[in-house]
Amino acid sequence: MLLIDGADAPYWNGLADGALMLPRCEACGTWLWPASDRCGSCGSIQVAWIERAMTGTIFSWTRTWHRFGFTEALDLPFVSIVATVDDCDIRLLGRLDDPDQLDPQIGEAISGRIGSTRVENRDIPTIIWSRNA
Numbered sequence: 001m002l003l004i005d006g007a008d009a010p011y012w013n014g015l016a017d018g019a020l021m022l023p024r025c026e027a028c029g030t031w032l033w034p035a036s037d038r039c040g041s042c043g044s045i046q047v048a049w050i051e052r053a054m055t056g057t058i059f060s061w062t063r064t065w066h067r068f069g070f071t072e073a074l075d076l077p078f079v080s081i082v083a084t085v086d087d088c089d090i091r092l093l094g095r096l097d098d099p100d101q102l103d104p105q106i107g108e109a110i111s112g113r114i115g116s117t118r119v120e121n122r123d124i125p126t127i128i129w130s131r132n133a
């Protein structure tokens with residue numbers, strides 16, 4: 001478990017424990033992202049964290065060729081993905097497992113696993129997406 005707090009702590013702690021946990025309003029069923037302690041649709045404070053499968057589709061992507069802050073541990077180039085998680089409206093940032101360096105396609109089906117990215121002296125949980133075969 002990571003030692004973090006805030007509305008999205010269950011997300012980060014879930015990844016650290018091997019599960020994708022996402023928040024949903026128990027009153028109206030709206031998925032809440034960014035995470036919040038109160039539903040923006042109905043105002044309820046009844047928020048449930050629900051384990052989701054790491055499957056989705058590519059919403060957007062970019063390939064990074066030049067290093068910038070906090071990417072020192074990554075091999076260049078690397079592909080960042082914004083993925084829409086299946087069966088909810090939540091979009092998450094992650095990295096694409098990109099051995100062949102073929103351009104991803106918007107809407108392409110992908111599956112995720114939990115890895116980590118070394119940032120300074122910490123390992124940050126990271127979703128690593130792969131193309132579905």
Ligand SMILES: [Zn+2]
Pocket residue numbers: 025026027028029030039040041042043044
């Ligand atoms: Zn609600």
